[in-house]
Amino acid sequence: MGSSVQPAAAQPRWDRINSAEVIAQARRVYFHFLESSPTHPDPLGVVIGPLQGRVVFELPVLLPEEHFISLELVRGRSPRSRSARSPLRG
Template identity: 75%
Template sequence: MGSSVPASSQQPRWDRINSAVVIAQARQIYFHFLARCAGQNDPLGVVITEPRSGQGRVVFELPVLLPEEQFIPLELVRGRSGRSRSARSPYRG
């Protein structure tokens, strides 16, 4: 199934936002969802609807975004799970 929303519009505009703040907001929304709705299917990501207040929602399909909204994919919300500390180079200090 295809989406009528271009993939480029689904990527956060990193040049317009503070990525650390937005990802932290998305994590808070996602973990709140997990606490309330454990056992449901994994969402695709989080939409930050109010960047200043950190309000948003978990989404299960690609959203159509308003200009001030940001979609944060679940991979960014969960963090770098594919890389562990033991995978670091032994040559780094």
């Protein structure tokens, strides 16, 4: 019998989900965490499920309907995207 548990390293299937909606939901969970627990260390990311989300501090084991969103995606604005829009371009 095969396991229905997804390894934590697996990236969300961006072609099967609404990425903007999932990342927005992850941001809401993360910012709620920051408001309620400002002194905790930074988490690794957020796990989003069909009815809830949670902040995680170690790599989780995911259920089939859950998605792990890394903290870099939750926070947004990677250094690569900034360098693509140089203010010195003419």
